[in-house]
Amino acid sequence: MTTSGAANSAVSSSYDAHFRVWRGDAEGGGLDDYTVEVNEGEVVLDIIHRLQATQTPDLAVRWNCKAGKCGSCSAEINGHPRLLCMTRMSVFSREDTITVTPLRAFPVVRDLVTDVSFNYTKAREIPSFVPPADLGPGEYRMQQEDVGRSQEFRKCIECFLCQDTCHVVRDHEENKEAFAGPRYLMRIAELDMHPLDAAEEQGLDRKTSAQEEHGLGYCNITKCCTEVCPEGIKITDNALIPLKERAVDRKYDPLVWLGNKIRRRE
Numbered sequence: 001m002t003t004s005g006a007a008n009s010a011v012s013s014s015y016d017a018h019f020r021v022w023r024g025d026a027e028g029g030g031l032d033d034y035t036v037e038v039n040e041g042e043v044v045l046d047i048i049h050r051l052q053a054t055q056t057p058d059l060a061v062r063w064n065c066k067a068g069k070c071g072s073c074s075a076e077i078n079g080h081p082r083l084l085c086m087t088r089m090s091v092f093s094r095e096d097t098i099t100v101t102p103l104r105a106f107p108v109v110r111d112l113v114t115d116v117s118f119n120y121t122k123a124r125e126i127p128s129f130v131p132p133a134d135l136g137p138g139e140y141r142m143q144q145e146d147v148g149r150s151q152e153f154r155k156c157i158e159c160f161l162c163q164d165t166c167h168v169v170r171d172h173e174e175n176k177e178a179f180a181g182p183r184y185l186m187r188i189a190e191l192d193m194h195p196l197d198a199a200e201e202q203g204l205d206r207k208t209s210a211q212e213e214h215g216l217g218y219c220n221i222t223k224c225c226t227e228v229c230p231e232g233i234k235i236t237d238n239a240l241i242p243l244k245e246r247a248v249d250r251k252y253d254p255l256v257w258l259g260n261k262i263r264r265r266e
């Protein structure tokens with residue numbers, strides 16, 4: 001019997017990889033070793049699924065889309081925050097040991113699943129867009145440049161890889177209360193740059209609140225958040241640095257200083 005060339009190459013492209021996967025829960029755990037089959041074109045999430053199907057049916061992992069769009073399969077691969085579904089096995093050599101661990105900045109629920117509710121708490125603390133009082137729905141007009149700026153930020157899939165990698169909270173649980181993290185400072189920047197946001201008319205100064213309530217000053221623009229963003233959003237250059245500049249402009253604006261002084265006297 002003859003075998004086709006395509007079938008031959010498919011067989012030869014399979015191999016056994018060495019994986020180390022963190023197993024445990026909030027009480028503790030450790031790395032377990034597995035040897036698992038890898039086929040051409042697969043991503044790390046495929047291998048985790050094969051592990052579940054063949055060796056560890058109780059291995060917990062969170063995922064939904066397997067297309068880099070839902071942001072739920074975030075974990076750490078060889079210590080780097082990554083999406084499991086967007087990390088190709090072909091980036092590793094066949095001899096590599098691939099270590100998969102849960103996000104380090106958040107509490108473990110079980111195995112690769114972490115409790116990311118810190119991020120939802122921070123999201124709720126940011127006042128939403130304030131519509132202009134004199135315009136009705138359908139009457140909003142914006143320059144394309146302003147639309148483009150917020151569109152970049154709106155590509156966020158809320159994977160929280162940037163939150164996980166930021167050194168301000170990664171090893172410093174004590175900073176979490178005062179620091180919103182790059183994803184939510186970016187949200188404040190987006191709203192502050194929105195030409196139709198009427199927050200100031202309502203007495204909400206987003207720049208000052210970013211500094212005083214959401215910990216903008218903790219960020220020392222290391223750009224680690226930008227480096228891990230799977231959507232390629234320039235978080236530091238396009239959101240955090242401009243927000244810092246706007247906050248400083250506001251702080252040292254002589255008219256604002258005079259206004260504050262008069263208000264304090266009154």
Ligand code: SF4
Pocket residue numbers: 165166167168181182218219220221222223224225226236240
């Ligand atoms: S640039 Fe700022 S927010 Fe981003 S990782 Fe560095 S310190 Fe954190």
Ligand code: SF4
Pocket residue numbers: 155156157158159160161162163183225228229230231232233235
């Ligand atoms: S900004 Fe990027 S890294 Fe951060 S949550 Fe959004 S998509 Fe993920």
Ligand code: FES
Pocket residue numbers: 063064065066067068069070071072073074083084085086
């Ligand atoms: S499963 Fe949706 S981003 Fe990975």
